[in-house]
Amino acid sequence: MSLFTLQKSASSCQARRGELQLPRATVQTPAFMPVGTQGTVKAMTFDEVWELGYRLILGNTYHLYLRPGSERVARFGGLPKFIGWDGAMLTDSGGYQVFSLKDLRKITEEGVTFRSTLDGSKHLFSPERVMEIEHELGADIIMAFDECPPYPATWQYTKDSLDRTLRWEERCLARHNALGGDSTGHLLFGIVQGGSYDDLRAQSALAVSAMDFPGIAIGGVSVGEPVEEMRRITALTTPLLPAHKPRYLMGVGTPSDLLDGIYYGIDMFDCVLPTRMARNGALYTSQGRINISNARWTDEAGPIDPECDCKVCRLHSAAYLRHLHQSKEILYSRLATYHNLAYYAKVMEGARAAIEQDTFPEYRRACYATWGLALPPDA
Known part of the structure; x- marks a missing residue:
């Protein structure tokens, strides 16, 4: 083989x-x-x-x-x-x-x-x-x-x-x-x-x-x-x-x-981006990259990414992750890294499925739109 x-x-x-x-x-x-x-x-x-x-x-x-x-x-x-x-x-x-x-x-x-x-x-x-x-x-x-x-x-x-x-x-x-x-x-x-x-x-x-x-x-x-x-x-x-x-x-x-x-x-x-950025407060989500240290997450009872079904998003609020980050707790790095790697896995799983369905350009275009990014000229 x-x-x-x-x-x-x-x-x-x-x-x-x-x-x-x-x-x-x-x-x-x-x-x-x-x-x-x-x-x-x-x-x-x-x-x-x-x-x-x-x-x-x-x-x-x-x-x-x-x-x-x-x-x-x-x-x-x-x-x-x-x-x-x-x-x-x-x-x-x-x-x-x-x-x-x-x-x-x-x-x-x-x-x-x-x-x-x-x-x-x-x-x-x-x-x-x-x-x-x-x-x-x-x-x-x-x-x-x-x-x-x-x-x-x-x-x-x-x-x-x-x-x-x-x-x-x-x-x-x-x-x-x-x-x-x-x-x-x-x-x-x-x-x-x-x-x-x-x-x-x-x-x-x-x-x-x-x-x-x-x-x-x-x-x-x-x-x-x-x-x-x-x-x-x-x-x-x-x-x-x-x-x-x-x-x-x-x-x-x-x-x-x-x-x-x-x-x-x-x-x-x-x-190294998904793991390094996680430790430094940057989290990848279906709406683009967020900074968990921003004050907007202080009282957020929902997850960091409502569209993510990883166990971090299922079990923990954005407010809790921000608290852990601001307190420099080790658990923050654990949870944030898990989420970022879960998100990368989801993006790649979606890419594989889109190729199988011959819809990859559409998948790429949709992801760019949700991330708020402009598509490259070739697309």
Whole structure:
């Protein structure tokens, strides 16, 4: 059985409905992955993540390598066993984190030398070493080591970065295969880079598509560029990728970002927004994003979202959530995060149903209207 089964394609846009068969779980696509950077989806138990319908979550290679250490995780039987998660996992390569260190790292053809933000110790992430670390972490999907260029960056800088990334991806494949390849249960995805330059994105998409990756990600978006540019890059890149492989848009985003990505043919997403924003008082609802610290919620006896049937909205008033937030109670983060992830799950469930019914553009349009947002020009 292949990794990805395409079940339905929309007739009036690029949206697709499919299924990912992973070693530890079957994932319905389009899918959103909650981010569990340090081996935990912040403020959530794994039972709660599961009951919301999530079957695939993300862990961060850079952070887990530094603490508790990939070798220690391997001794526990891999990350899912170490953290007690019964579903599937994806680990990123740590590339975004090490490149964001700026003054603490140095890029060479060999890889990236960096100093730990924990104790200042010196480390090297080469393509080969990252593959070894990700195999030790033991996720179902592991990502190739790439360079994520900043925005903005010159064409020449982006070209040099892309060429090096493509060489690194070839080295990742070689080391991954030497470690047993996909037969180990760790499926290696490639990553398309190229910044905001059409010719470089096309070069990268075609080169990565020609490599033996079972899935392909679009990286280097949501790094400071305008949302219009992110849409443009996604719309440009996705048609260049193989239709029979899953497509993953990394680090994106808001509910509207997800629907835009689906419109252009994306199957997988991850982002810290629903969990991070929840902890900071921002809640996603059927009427758009709200700030629970606003005084308007002080005496609101109803839920934060009357159209939401999650247990937070069933059991607790908006006034109570505001009280918890203002009092800096831990329970606030628990309830707010649960609601935001429940809302994201509902948006994605609606998207899958709309694709099956071939009404995705209408679904996207209706969501934009309830959120009070203007549709992009392509709609």
